[in-house]
Amino acid sequence: MKGKVYFVGAGPGDPELLTLKAKRVLEQADVIVFADSLVNPEVLKFAKKGAEVYGSSSLSLEEIAKIVLGAIERGKLVARLQSGDPSVYGALWEQTKVLEENGVEYEIVPGVSSLFAACASLKVELTVPGISQTVILSRRAGNAPVPRSEDLRSLASHRATMAIFLSISQIEEVVEELLEGGYPPETPVAVVYKASWEDEKVIEGNLEEVVPKVRESGIERQALILVGEALKPGEKGKRSKLYGRKR
Ligand SMILES: C[S@@+](CC[C@H](N)C(=O)[O-])C[C@H]1O[C@@H](n2cnc3c(N)ncnc32)[C@H](O)[C@@H]1O
Missing domain, CATH: 3.40.1010.10 (Tetrapyrrole methylase, N-terminal domain)
Incomplete structure (x- = not known):
């Protein structure tokens, strides 16, 4: 056999x-x-x-x-x-x-990525028309190197929706690089720890305030950092044509 x-x-x-x-x-x-x-x-x-x-x-x-x-x-x-x-x-x-x-x-x-479980917990869409139609999955260097051309600063310049894996223990550096790259300080951020587990934790805020919140929570692993205006579209979100009037 x-x-x-x-x-x-x-x-x-x-x-x-x-x-x-x-x-x-x-x-x-x-x-x-x-x-x-x-x-x-x-x-x-x-x-x-x-x-x-x-x-x-x-x-x-x-x-x-x-x-x-x-x-x-x-x-x-x-x-x-x-x-x-x-x-x-x-x-x-x-x-x-x-x-x-x-x-x-x-x-x-294939399986359900933690990214999608985190979005489900946050009840957000990553791709809200009028705000962002691009999702960047990235990380800071750790066990694996990250090519220089993909450093968080340069990725941040797009101001797309971003999901950052494997980097929660470096939250200070992540936030610093995202701000230097071009996200405004008021950009919404969410940290989801153990998405879909019974002991899941969610931290929400903006780039300016998220670091002390994460440090206070004690979260140091198994968490995703989501960034971008799509997390809180407010009045800027536009309807997609998907459910437009059918002729
Ligand atoms: C080695 S990667 C594996 C990612 C996995 N293949 C996926 O699709 O979710 C591990 C990283 O994924 C994220 N992760 C995995 N499971 C998670 C969960 N349940 N909640 C939040 N983040 C999770 C964390 O950023 C963690 O550091």
Whole structure:
């Protein structure tokens, strides 16, 4: 029997936000390697009895590859559970590369990104006509470098809606660069910690006031920073043509 690897988007936290396909793969998987620092362990309730489960947060890429390739050699079905959607800061490319080099069949099951769970909690649209029709997903440099051309200052000059991942511990620098880049101090900001989890927290304000609010909250990880006027469109929002009068 030939094994196969599924990279599965496990969603932002709430197990009800797993897709039906993700749930089916989980139910069938013999080996599950899951991002235990971000994925809600509750989703493992869908795993079949006897499935081998590994948390990936303490494993290197080589160790993960060893587990996955070993399972494939045994003809097993492997679910590599990743938080949100695997295509967003999912270290996906380096993992699929190993599989391609070893001729292993794989498939990617998309998931609900934490970005969309955060928007649902905030009840906002990222793309409000008359304000912004562009969404920039970015981060500050941390474990991974960020190309100079993508520094937050230059991205801020567009004044588009921005979602900043993996950077809450650097909130001072983020805000400083966004202001230097061109967002006015009164630009709305929201920080969503553990979107869709039971202990989710939301902080709302503007660029001028958000830093002390975040520091007081003690939030240092697993949070998204959303910025832009689309968060509070007020009178500037324009109707789209989507629901215009039909002839
Ligand atoms: C390695 S990235 C993974 C992102 C994931 N692939 C996604 O689509 O949401 C981890 C970062 O995503 C964000 N994140 C992940 N889960 C989150 C959640 N439930 N609520 C808020 N932010 C979250 C945080 O910025 C965190 O530092």
